[in-house]
Amino acid sequence: MRLLLSLVVPGLLLGAWQLNSVVGVFSPIQLPPPSAVLAAATELVERGELWLHVAISTQRVLIGFTLGAALGLAFGALLGLSRLADALLMTTIGALRAVPSLAWVPLLILWMKIGEDSKVTLIVIGAFFPVFTTLFLALRHVDRQLVEAGRAFGLRGVRLLTTVLLPAVVPAIFSGLRLGLAQAWLFLVAAELIASSLGLGFLLVDSSSNGRTDRIFLAIILLAVLGKTTDALLGVTERWAVRRWT
Amino acid sequence: MTALLTPGGTHAPHHNQALGLRFSRLGRSFGSPEGKRIVLQDVSLDVRAGEILAILGTSGCGKSTLLRTAAGLDAPDSGQVLIDGDPVRGIDERCAVAFQEPRLLPWHTLRANVAIGLPRSASASTGKAKVLELLELVGLDPFAALRPREVSGGMAQRASLARALARDPGVLLLDEPFGALDALTRIRMQDLLLDIHRVRPTTVLLVTHDVDEALLLADRILVLGRGSADTQEGSSILELIAVPGVRPHDRNSADLGALRSTLLSMLGVTGR
Numbered sequence: 001m002r003l004l005l006s007l008v009v010p011g012l013l014l015g016a017w018q019l020n021s022v023v024g025v026f027s028p029i030q031l032p033p034p035s036a037v038l039a040a041a042t043e044l045v046e047r048g049e050l051w052l053h054v055a056i057s058t059q060r061v062l063i064g065f066t067l068g069a070a071l072g073l074a075f076g077a078l079l080g081l082s083r084l085a086d087a088l089l090m091t092t093i094g095a096l097r098a099v100p101s102l103a104w105v106p107l108l109i110l111w112m113k114i115g116e117d118s119k120v121t122l123i124v125i126g127a128f129f130p131v132f133t134t135l136f137l138a139l140r141h142v143d144r145q146l147v148e149a150g151r152a153f154g155l156r157g158v159r160l161l162t163t164v165l166l167p168a169v170v171p172a173i174f175s176g177l178r179l180g181l182a183q184a185w186l187f188l189v190a191a192e193l194i195a196s197s198l199g200l201g202f203l204l205v206d207s208s209s210n211g212r213t214d215r216i217f218l219a220i221i222l223l224a225v226l227g228k229t230t231d232a233l234l235g236v237t238e239r240w241a242v243r244r245w246t
Numbered sequence: 247m248t249a250l251l252t253p254g255g256t257h258a259p260h261h262n263q264a265l266g267l268r269f270s271r272l273g274r275s276f277g278s279p280e281g282k283r284i285v286l287q288d289v290s291l292d293v294r295a296g297e298i299l300a301i302l303g304t305s306g307c308g309k310s311t312l313l314r315t316a317a318g319l320d321a322p323d324s325g326q327v328l329i330d331g332d333p334v335r336g337i338d339e340r341c342a343v344a345f346q347e348p349r350l351l352p353w354h355t356l357r358a359n360v361a362i363g364l365p366r367s368a369s370a371s372t373g374k375a376k377v378l379e380l381l382e383l384v385g386l387d388p389f390a391a392l393r394p395r396e397v398s399g400g401m402a403q404r405a406s407l408a409r410a411l412a413r414d415p416g417v418l419l420l421d422e423p424f425g426a427l428d429a430l431t432r433i434r435m436q437d438l439l440l441d442i443h444r445v446r447p448t449t450v451l452l453v454t455h456d457v458d459e460a461l462l463l464a465d466r467i468l469v470l471g472r473g474s475a476d477t478q479e480g481s482s483i484l485e486l487i488a489v490p491g492v493r494p495h496d497r498n499s500a501d502l503g504a505l506r507s508t509l510l511s512m513l514g515v516t517g518r
Contacts (some may be wrong), residue, residue: 152317153362153409154337163362167353168447245353 032214037221040214055223057188059197061230062114064123069177071124073129076176080139081161088090089172097129101187105194120190126187127180134176143162170245174238181234185227200226255510264296265340265416267316273323274311275480285311287480289325289466293417298443298493300460303470304513308481309453312470313419316451317343329417339365341495342415346422350394356405357390363412380408383442398468400431404438409441420449420452424459436463440494457509461502469512483497484512 014034021033028036044050075093078156079086105118112118142165150164172227192201200219207215272289275282285308290515293299303309314320316327318337327334329341342363350359360380364373381387384404394402409416420439424432436459443450454460460467469485487509490501510516 145345145347145349146351147343148319149343150351150362151337152319152343153413154339155362156337156368164351167351170353 011165029211029213033199036214037217040212040218044215044218046242051205052198053200053219054226057192057201058226060119060123060191060199061184061188063182064120064188065118065127065181068124068127068133068184069180070127072176072180073135073173076135077139078131080136081165084107093132097133101125102190105190108196114195117195119188121182122191123187126183130179130183131173131176134172134179135169138176138213142168167245168200171242174234174241178231178234181230182227185223185230189223260375263416264331264447265330266295267293267330267417267449267451268328269293269312269316269325271327272312272315272317272322272327273324273480274308274320274322284478284480287482289470289482291483291486293318293449293451295416295449296447297465298452298463300464300467301451301453301470302455302457302460302467302509302513303481305455307472309455309470310421313343313421313451313453316417318421319342326412339413340416341419342410342413342417343419343421344403344406344410344423346425348394348399348404348406350402350409352394355391355393356386356397356401358401359394359405360408360412363409365413376412377408380411381405383411383445384438393471400435400441403427403431403435407435407438407442411446412448415448417449419449420450422455425455432459437494439463457506457513460509461489461506463493464489465493467509469509471512 015029018034020031021028021035027224041050075089077090079093101122104122108118108121112121146164146168148159150160174205188199189201189204192199193205196202200223203219204216207213207219259393269289269291272286273284275284277283287313301309301312311320315322316329316334316338318334318341329338336339350361352402354362360377363374366377368376370408378387378390381390386408388402389401394405397405403426407423410420422511424435427435430458436479437514439450440463452460452463465488467485467487467489468483469487470481472479472481473484486506489495491499493501495502
């Protein structure tokens with residue numbers, strides 16, 4: 001039922017889009033009909049290019065997100081648990097976070113050239129901060145009363161961490177991961193728009209300069225589908241984890 | 247002595263007897279924006295092994311602070327707490343605490359929560375048996391596999407009590423453990439506490455703001471408070487009263503009626 005309801009609006013949008021090709025409010029250059037987008041997709045699939053664009057983009061996101069999230073979890077845990085690490089590192093990390101992430105692009109290209117490394121690194125940066133910030137804040141706001149009760153029963157150090165602190169922040173970790181994943185897709189497109197020869201971001205720039213609006217729509221729809229799918233996968237794990245740990 | 251020699255074979259060998267506790271010239275103050283605020287001042291008291299001592303006082307008088315120093319959750323600025331003659335330094339294995347809130351871990355079952363209280367020395371099998379025995383004692387054995395949010399406040403509080411008992415504490419510290427419960431549940435919990443104390447006599451320090459509860463449960467009542475209206479001064483012992491008769495005390499007796507008025511007027515309530 002919920003699934004059906006959630007499909008109502010996309011269905012209506014698709015209908016309005018199809019209707020436009022009949023009524024002609026927007027020209028086919030501005031808004032090609034759904035059939036043209038489908039044809040563009042078929043053509044790219046037949047030439048074997050579409051799969052490459054999707055695969056390389058997904059690969060970049062997965063690698064970048066995994067590394068960024070892992071670093072975010074490590075630093076979030078370190079600064080959330082240790083006042084010393086917080087005092088030592090928070091100003092620096094806060095300053096780095098304040099830099100608009102696209103400002104790193106020229107430097108990354110200078111250091112790593114235009115290749116996979118610079119793109120993946122940008123995605124790592126994008127995924128890092130939401131994960132780091134969410135975990136850090138969650139660890140700082142673990143119910144003090146629970147922590148005290150744990151201490152009163154002799155839990156400390158690693159045992160206090162694994163028995164009380166980590167389980168308490170599991171739901172927050174997942175919301176951080178989902179935010180980080182959304183950022184990863186955002187930064188993927190940014191990286192590919194700037195410099196690439198393959199990937200959905202490249203497909204966008206390339207189609208734009210060739211006036212292929214149908215392909216632009218195709219790329220946007222694919223990004224929406226991929227982003228939503230990966231987020232839904234994470235959402236399923238999140239629901240399981242929240243049930244388990246709260 | 248091994249665990250096998252004790253009846254039932256489920257008790258940790260060194261904790262299962264009531265221990266005496268002594269507060270010795272205890273002082274504690276907290277820093278606040280307006281300067282130092284003295285909470286406890288020169289509190290000295292001997293608590294006998296196996297007795298139930300109620301600690302009464304108005305809110306903010308330092309009842310909980312006194313209890314927390316005994317648990318090692320708080321360190322006094324001066325003086326010390328001695329359990330069985332040894333000073334308390336940090337969290338003390340000989341004590342167990344039950345708080346006003348159950349403070350159970352929401353992601354664990356009641357059974358696993360009770361097991362948190364087990365002393366580290368307990369082996370897996372004796373620990374498991376003891377948790378089962380305690381759940382039975384507090385009447386939670388049918389609910390052992392439920393999570394805290396799936397049970398009522400009274401049941402959660404019973405689990406919290408069982409968790410404290412799992413330590414086989416020489417001193418059981420109860421910080422207004424029934425304060426947040428409804429009147430009926432509170433009466434049941436008070437009876438339960440006396441039952442438990444009969445089965446496993448241990449020294450109990452019970453912080454409460456309920457005069458009737460103190461009269462019903464305690465062997466002695468300590469009234470904590472400031473000697474004058476001067477807020478610069480910290481709380482100390484205003485009165486230490488032995489409650490006559492045998493537990494559970496009949497609160498309708500004339501002796502207790504008079505005592506009740508005395509206690510209430512000490513806490514600033516008159517004419518009742």
